[in-house]
Amino acid sequence: MTLPPEPPADAPRNFPPSPLTPADGAAATIGVTTDHVEAVSEAGARKGRILAWGLWDWGSAAFNAVVTTFVFTVYLTGESFGPKGTVEAQLGWALAIAGLLIALLAPITGQRSDTSGRRKLWLAVNTYIVVLITLAMFFVLPAPEYLMLGLFLVAAGNVFFEFAGVNYNAMLVQVSTPRSIGKVSGFGWGMGYVGGIVLLLVVYFGFIQPEVGLFGVTNANGLDVRVTMLVSAIWFGLFALPVLLAVPEYRNPAAVDRGKVGFFASYARLGRDIKRLWNEQRDTVWFLLASAVFRDGLAGVFTFGGVLAASVFGFSPGEVIIFAIAANVVAGVSTIAVGALDDRLGAKPVIITALIGLVVSGLIVFFLHDGGQIVFWTAGLALCLFVGPAQSASRTFLARLIPAGREGEVFGLYATTGRAVSFLAPTAFALFVTIGGEPYFGILGIVLVIALGLALLIPVKAAPVRR
Template sequence: MTEITAQSGAGMDTTPTHIPRGRVLAWSLWDWGSAAFNAVVTTFVFTVYITSSSFGDKDVISAQLGWALAAAGLLIALLAPVTGQRSDVAGRRKFWLGVNTALVVALTAAMFFVEASPSYLLLGLVLVASGNVFFEFAGVNYNAMLAQVSTPRTIGKVSGFGWGMGYLGGIVLLLIVYFGFIHPEVGWFGVTDANGLAVRVSMLISAAWFGLFALPLLLTVPEYRVPPQARRERVGFFGSYVRLGRDIARLWAVSRPTVWFLVASAIFRDGLAGVFTFGGVLAASVFGFSAGEVIIFAIAANVVAGVATISVGALDDRLGAKPVIVTALIGLVISAALIFLLHDGGQIVFWTAGLALCLFVGPAQSASRTFLARLIPPGREGEVFGLYATTGRAVSFLAPTAFAAFVGIFGATYWGILGIMLVLLAGLLALLPVTAKQEQLR
């Protein structure tokens, strides 16, 4: 077995120095499979479907989608750090990753029952919101496992490879659902677009896709073992909140830059989530893309994002995460501003500025994860990445609310672009003062 090697430094006794490449690949295949939810469900297919005229007024439904996702964010904010902490203490990260992945797969499959009628809109919104909750819980444990599949010298590269695999998986899956079901008048197995059947069958394919590619991680990556220095007494569910409060207070006392980074990253990550969530909606509602054209754009966008993310991973290891994040956020703000200001220019504007925007999204996400991973004490990954999810979701109302509010105030969907851009800009400004010595992992 080919292995990735790195030398251990002082104070890094528990850091892995030999990681089999097969384990890295198995871990990254979960990201590849997760494209079923990120790309197909929340960005380019299902949310575009339920915000179409088949379900009512497009502008009204776009705002309702924003409120539904804001409610999901509140649940994640309240529960994510405690669930992450408890998986750390119990040494059951992989187990809970499997449970939450299975729930996302089931909810995605249930989207098959959302027919193209206003009476099914509520079901569609509930399924999307619920899927976001369990997908985020799964992501807490998945991110925490980054330390199990990387070394101090490769963490940026491995993180970028995982994000890039997610984008590339999205390309393949979007090609399958587009040419297999959505584009042809009569798709595979005789599927047509009548009553939204093409999209609904695509949800079944997506569920199977995620479940299949989650298996390598669940079958080959070892379960997390709590290191001796990190073992803690188990407490009840509500006692976990007491412990969490003490841990946050201690984190504030010993590492304020980490706390400030959690806050800053929460803001800009919510802006990034807004790009994914509302990108397809904007393409269809503002720039006149058909359902098929949205998917073609999505394929091109994933190519750009995947290549950029994998390529920038090495720069993360060499230059540090913060320069990567700052550069990416500046690029995102400029690209979003161009889309807003030039929206009357038609589809060519969305193609050019939208693809430029995709160039920066993945690197910002991946580098944000590695910035934090380098600071986490051993045995606390699940808890701190739970805080990472919570701080993100504590302000997760920002992008959906800004999008919904701007659309509601000005009466046109394209104003939502400005709402998302302002959230990204606020995250950039909050990040600039953050300083933290980026030690090697552990």
């Protein structure tokens, strides 16, 4: 994968100033100073910093792909831990609690790290807490008495991973310029997909698939999965180092000028920012709400995809990983390919088409769940086909809608609102599994969240596409 090209020498060196500082550093804080842009535009250092920044995304696949989606959660919902249907619901409730904590705490973590000028420090702290939590998963043996420990570790890992992501995403402007910010962001996104594929191949052929894997590891007492957690922790820990070593700390003067406030006062400040945006750009607020809902549904597709493959369609752990690799390839290719349609037709038609495709594919999985693995291979990959374009186009939709000079503020709220409803999909999944008594009912919960986001999006007016 090649790095984004250096911008032309005559590229503008100023990001448009933003009247408000984003409440959440998770977004690309676009309003920065000329001195900052000059600092990150040095030809000799910039590409190295982009690579270092992207390697965190590469490494984070250890938690996204291996822990929460295709390996550990699949292991944790196996028959060794409890009755079918019960363990899946418990996983959903654990993730719902984690989502609620994220909603309560994440909106102000970026705000406070920006004003303290210690963004990189908090990236390091939260990242290595996730690494330690992943290491601790080695001690989750395949027995019912270890289920609560496993659920606690998954939930806690999700909370601290989101906190790390707040600071990581906020560092985007430290490695990009106005002309390259989209390419750099896409490079990081692509590194995450590729990193997930590579790591899944490593653990599949190294530990999961062979009867006797590397270092004599077998599946006795879940050792293959437990050692995979050790490998994942080391993977994330190593690839998180470059961004901490190569990218300098940066203090946004606009954020610091706002002054430090107490914990609860941070929420008051967030409320004032949202009220101001509501009064001046109401369509933007409605899109923030709609995208928060459907993006949580998209996250639910990946979070529970592996669990459903194993518990409903009888995929073995190895088959789940093979599906995961295919899913990452499909999602990555479709996201890149649909970018041209976004530029030609606009983001809203792309998002609506993708969301409709997700709802239809999800319903096919639900109603044809007795059809065997071929159903999940076709309809499941169709779900992945639509996930990436919906995520990517939602960002460009917002970029076209924002009034000039308010990009940083609104993208900050974009990240904030997404986290504020991050409990929806896990709660809906757990609720439908509990009501229906079978894991496949959870599919309806995810579809419902996506459909709700679609309904909220339809009346939002899109900005015209500039040609």
